[in-house]
Amino acid sequence: MVAVDQLSSDLFAQFRDDFTGGLARLAQGAVFPSAYQGQAATETCPGHSTLLTGVRPARNGIVGNNWVEASSPREDKAVYCAEDTTDPASTRRKPVVSARHLLVPTLGEWLKQADEDSRNVAVSLKDRAAMMLGGTATDAAWWWDGEAFVTHAGRPAVRDIDTINAAIARTIATGDNPVLDRSTPGFCARFDRSFTAGPVEFGANPLAVRPGNEGDWRRSPRSDRATLAVALDQLDANRLGQRDATDVLAVSLSATDYVGHAYGTNGLEMCLQLAALDDMLGDFFGELDDRGIDYVVAFSADHGGQDAPERLVEMADPGAARFDPSLISDDLELEVRSRAGITFDRRLVYNYASEFVLDPGLSTADRPRTIEALKAILLEHPQIEAVFSEADMxxxxxxxxxxxxxxxxxxxxxxxxxxxxxxxxILLKRGVSAVSIPGEGYIATHGSPWDYDRRVPLAFWRKGMDGFEQPVPVETVDIAPTLAALIGLDVPEGSFDGRCLDLDPGEGNTCGAVSE
Incomplete structure (x- = not known):
């Protein structure tokens, strides 16, 4: 499984004819250009949770990157999607990483239940991506903790991880990495123009790593190169695909997401990132070919993304705007109190939607009045599309x-x-960015219920397969049942929300394996 964080179908289509490496290879397989992350919560954790579980967030439990849960031991009841909040050593800043909040098995876990010799490995720059792809039963899971690639406590670092981490540290310290420094591809030249979002100016020295700046490193192809190096290391360490068993290697590449947030999706920086990604995936698949491994690639994304509104307005989208939170301020509670006679504790998260959690001390009789008053006030905001209560859902x-x-x-x-x-x-209107105030590293985002965030590419590739293009809308929850059928993995009926996609364009049907 190769997941590219924040790769929309629009971006994939825009540059598809320019790819010559790994992305070009995938485009020759079974391609579904209109796949959907069906849910409104188009964030990293919910998006990754669908890819190998075959189950939407409403069932798998991953409703956001963060949420509030009454049973949480924390005073603020906050829950991070990839944290063991029951562990006293865990903090919001330094979480004990876990997949315990994922309520359903991943494909790798189903496979291990069926064959104890199968192995399940997940690698990502983001801990939450690795957890959602691997689940609770991984043979190895690696992620970046801000200083190095690490794994769960008690699991040894094997093979070349220390060497990889040392090379990353040198890159961040010096800003150098000649292997990834390249001239601007010709197809990127048209994007080379100046651009300003709030106080941040773009266009000079794109994707450069300033010495000592770890954030710059994450926001560049260099971090994807490092992630793929760890994935290849773990492939060899665990002999994935090199034994008499079927294994799962899940790799999530995060740099596209960091570039999208920091620079937007329609600039030179994104073009350079995708050009480098194409090269790197080509090299990675070449390494698998050299090892003689028989492998199937499922390729998709956790969500898409919206460009910075300032550039969208310049590029024929006059409706693009930043969310104005002035009507959702400290005065909101006073207004609700005035209309309903009730006070409550408020939580606002301006990402995919604003979410309010009422004071649990409110009486059963008072809650409906409070909610209706709150909904009415919010719907008066001209940039809010919809407001839903628990009863509505x-x-x-x-x-x-x-x-x-x-x-x-x-x-x-x-x-x-x-x-x-x-x-x-709360769901914002189409074109309204949840980034109210742009700043360095964060000028654009995702998380809306609109198709620029929901629609992602989906492709399957295997050596010798006959490729085809199928534009009918499908879902990312279709990936797990498709792969399960392809390898003859018997999974109990009702385990998936998705359906099997037949990858044989001829008379054969790759979805027949499960029933047989």
């Missing part, structure tokens, strides 16, 4: 059918779970 069936045609309410329902989702959820 409970009354909404789980969506089915074509994800392209789901209503906003159905999209919200696909990522809503009682006990983890808030009492009131």
């Amino acid at each position: 409970l009354a909404t069936p789980a969506p089915d059918g074509n994800p392209q045609d789901w209503t906003v309410r159905q999209r919200a329902r696909a990522s809503w779970r009682k006990g983890r989702s808030g009492d009131v959820t």
Whole structure:
């Protein structure tokens, strides 16, 4: 599984004809250019949680990167999606990384249950991506902790991880990495123009790593190169695909997401990032070829992304704007109190949606009045598309059918779970960026219920397969059942929200393996 963080279908299509490496190889397989992360919660954790579980967030429990949970031992009841909040050693700044909040098995876990010799390995720059792809039962899981690639406590660093970490440290300290420094590809030249978002100016020395700046390193192809080096190291250390068993190697590449946040999605920086990604994946697949491994690649993304509104306005999108939170301020509680006679504790998170969690001390009789007053006030805000209460979500069936045609309410329902989702959820209008004030490293984002965030590429590739293009909308939850069928893995009925996709364009049907 190769997941590229924040790679929208729009970006993949825009540069598809320019790819010559690994992305070009994938584009020759079975390609579904209109795959969907069905849910409204188009964030890293929910998005990755669908890829190898085959289950939407409403069932798998990963409703966001963060949420509020009454059972949390923390005073603020905050929960990070990839943290063991029951461990006293865990803190918000330095979490004890865990997949304990994921409520369903991943493909690698199903495989290990069926064959104890199978191995399940996950690697990512982001801990939450590795946890959501691997699950709770991994043979190895690696992620970047801000200083080095690390794994779970008690698991040894094997083979060349120390060497890789030392090379990364040198790159960050000096800003040098000649292997990745390259001239601007010709197809990127048209993006080389100045641009300003708030106080930040772009266009000079893109994707350079300033000496000592770890953030710059993450926001460059260099971090993807390092992630792939760790993945290759772990492939050899665990002899993945080199034994008489089927294994899962899940790799999430995060640099595209960091570049998208820091520079937007339509600038020179993103073009350079995707050109480098194409080269790096080509090298990575070449390493697998050299080892003689028979492998299948499933390729997709956790979500897409929206460009910075300032550039969107310049590029024929006059409706793009930044969210104005002035009407959602400290005065909001006073207004609710005035309309409903109730006070409450408020939590606002301006990412995919604002979410309110009411004071649990409110009486059963007072809660409906408070919620209705709050909904009415929020809907008066001209940039808010929809506001849903717990009652609204409970009354909404789980969506089915074509994800392209789901209503906003159905999209919200696909990522809503009682006990983890808030009492009131807010979705912003199309084109409204949740980044109210741009700054260095964060001028653009994702997380909306709109197709620029929900629609992602999906492709499957195996040596010798006959490729084809199928534009019908599918979902990322279709990946796990498709792979399970391909390898003949028997999974109990009802385990997946998705469906198997037939990867044989001829008379054969790769989805027949499960029933047989």
